[in-house]
Amino acid sequence: MAVVNVLVQRRPEQVWDVLADGSSYAEWVVGTREIRAVDDGWPALGTRIHYTVGLGPVTLNGSTTVRHVEPGRQLGLEADAQPIGSARIAIDLLDWGDDTVVVLDEHPLRGPGYRLHNTLSDAVLLLRGRPMVHNLARLVERRHPREGASGAGGR
Template identity: 35%
Template sequence: MEKISRDCSASPQDVFEVLADGWLYASWVVGAARIRAVDAAWPLTGSRIHHSIGPWPLLLDDETVVRQYDPPRLVVLQAKGWPVGEAEVRIEATARPGGCTVTIAEDVIAGPGKFIPKPLRQLMIGWRNTETLRRLVLMAEGRAVAARPT
């Protein structure tokens, strides 16, 4: 899996507060159009977000499942988007002075998307995840600023 990283002025905890709010998923995940439901246990391992992907009116309903949750360090998601397939997505936040570095890595694990040659597949995923990561970092930074005492 190709990794994409971005420095963030917020803490790993701030990043994981965004990740922990399942209703925000469509705000930072490129391609997610809307959230239909979020399991009460989100983001604990095994919990799900029920989302729709794609442009309206050609929306496809599917889900994302948490496979591993170790806040504020790592979350591993299984994102489903049939008929294209399923992907494993790893998001890590590593503390550094003045904030953290957020890294996202993704690859297809099932479905027709596996037949796309890996270099081309990773190029397409990389473009999308560059914007996904930008959105996630902006949300975490905005949340951190809003939480600071005045």
């Protein structure tokens, strides 16, 4: 299990605004090459984002399904990229004064990724998760400028 967090210098509703924009995921989710389609109503329960992920010349088509949603507070996703398997991704938004703490918890759920899960794979997830939450923070702060503020906090 890999848990990372970041302080975003914006309100939770501003962070949610970016999470609710399925077309923005390629801008902050590490490894995403392109968003191919976003279901109408994203991020309603059961809706999906369809994308291409890649590392170097290797690419896979995948989809992420909303499994749990509390608008403005929590988003539970299942990211599926076969033949690797799927992962559970929980994103929690914690109100932190004028800011938001984003907690991202990701771990293998099904398939070979789950069966081969170990400390090394957790380290890889952490290496992916840290830049991902920082990318999200930068995107939120860019989309929602704050008078007299520059850059994301906690870096």
